[in-house]
């Protein structure tokens with residue numbers, strides 16, 4: 001028994017560690033679907049506030065940005081407060097024009113020592129993240145789009 | 157006899173999560189235990205009344221951190237009943253797979269919590285390694301490691317990836333290897349057996365009477381499982397057994413959880429083979445919530461989880477978007493109040509045994525507080 | 527019986543005075559597993575609906591819901607903690623969140639909300655917890671995040 005267990009322990013001793021050497025050697029683990037920092041395409045946004053109304057954490061507020069925005073007459077754009085955001089992605093789902101998408105630039109990248117810098121204004125969201133990233137969560141993930149349910153009698 | 161009152165927790169390693177106990181001691185023996193909850197009360201039930209039903213789903217996952225998908229699943233079942241929809245076939249399998257992975261992750265985290273107080277630190281790290289594989293799988297399917305928001309009223313939130321079968325089977329092989337090693341290195345280890353045998357005995361009749369559910373109930377020898385009893389989602393279509401214990405002591409409960417991990421792996425293996433390749437994955441539901449009532453009962457990793465949702469037309473602001481009242485019933489309240497009191501009153505439990513007893517009940521205090 | 531899938535249940539409505547009798551009979555009928563108590567507040571009708579959920583392990587998880595209404599002004603009903611032990615704690619929850627008085631339950635007290643909440647029972651529908659918290663605990667001030675150099679634009683809310 002004891003020898004067997006020792007053998008088992010040795011096998012684990014020789015294995016590669018499971019932990020990642022973040023942040024110096026390896027980036028955090030992400031996949032094709034990881035939801036993390038948003039990216040805002042300001043030319044697509046129509047200022048409809050659907051994202052603000054969909055946010056369960058009240059993380060989104062609308063900001064006025066001066067400039068030429070043919071699609072956005074009110075000139076308001078969403079900004080995300082990352083000290084509140086839960087990365088649920090409901091705002092991306094709610095956006096009618098696919099102006100808001102999410103990248104896999106995770107919260108490990110967004111770590112900061114200064115709490116007052118966690119607010120991302122529309123302009124900061126429109127700028128792609130500095131490090132390596134890919135656009136992961138767009139409305140394409142909801143393809144084929146959900147159909148209305150078949151009619152049936154009764155129900156709860 | 158001098159009685160001593162000691163406040164245990166909420167940071168004690170034997171009391172995982174944010175809960176405290178008030179112990180009444182006579183020397184080393186525990187005479188009585190009182191639960192002190194409330195450290196994690198966030199008022200979710202009230203917050204949900206202020207928010208839209210789809211936001212509530214995001215919130216519901218946070219009720220039990222370790223096993224979020226079953227909370228979402230029970231919420232979703234109740235919502236499905238209110239909307240009067242039956243999810244598509246593909247979504248039923250997807251829900252089953254995700255729920256079983258969640259059970260796996262939760263049991264592995266319990267292993268970590270449990271092996272710590274028993275002083276088997278090596279098992280702790282093995283369990284976390286295996287859980288890491290599961291969390292990576294979640295990242296790959298649902299987009300996040302801990303809170304997935306993948307199970308959604310009307311189906312699942314988005315389609316499963318194309319290479320689901322191969323990837324899932326790979327992950328399962330790796331997890332199963334680790335669990336087998338844990339079984340040999342920890343569960344069958346004589347030191348652990350001596351530590352957990354005959355500690356915290358609970359008879360079958362008492363378990364039912366006191367309201368125990370899940371592995372605690374099954375560890376006492378009652379083969380009751382909502383998955384089998386109600387056959388919700390795809391559980392009617394897969395073949396699985398319900399592991400149960402004999403004596404109802406801490407060791408039996410631990411072994412039930414170990415065998416449940418194998419059962420979960422078996423269920424997922426069958427489900428990824430049977431899942432239909434094509435077909436819708438989600439019905440689009442209207443934004444407005446119809447009046448109605450729904451009860452969602454699922455077998456979570458810790459026991460029976462129930463969500464009761466009432467939606468009426470009597471809304472204060474007249475918005476038919478928020479549910480009128482949501483009630484969550486988690487399994488932990490019974491385990492940490494009636495069951496724990498019963499064990500302590502009927503058996504000589506010392507302070508040193510207490511972490512083993514509490515650990516074997518696998519508490520998740522947030523679902524008491526909510 | 528109604529509802530799909532996991533919502534299958536038998537609902538009975540009783541008068542508050544018959545509650546104990548009905549639940550004792552339920553226990554004899556084999557509903558041996560107590561699940562929980564839910565309370566729903568209807569301020570306009572002036573009543574609170576109390577739901578008792580009990581399940582039968584012998585009969586494959588059949589769910590029985592016993593429903594009753596108590597007036598909002600004097601929400602008192604009998605405790606069933608001697609029939610189902612777990613009810614004792616669920617009743618404490620109903621007491622602290624809804625102000626229900628369960629006659630015969632000796633341990634009614636603040637439990638989950640102990641030292642967290644000094645105010646009316648928070649889950650009642652006419653209690654606006656957001657306003658109450660703002661006034662009582664934050665002195666009428668909403669929490670605002672610290673000003674940030676980079677975001678001095680105008681917030682439109």
Ligand code: SF4
Pocket residue numbers: 054055056057058059060080084085086087088089090091092
């Ligand atoms: S991801 Fe969720 S929490 Fe974050 S801003 Fe979008 S809706 Fe709000």
Ligand code: SF4
Pocket residue numbers: 044045046047048049050051052077078094095096097098099100
């Ligand atoms: S980002 Fe999308 S949802 Fe938000 S205001 Fe712009 S268009 Fe509307």
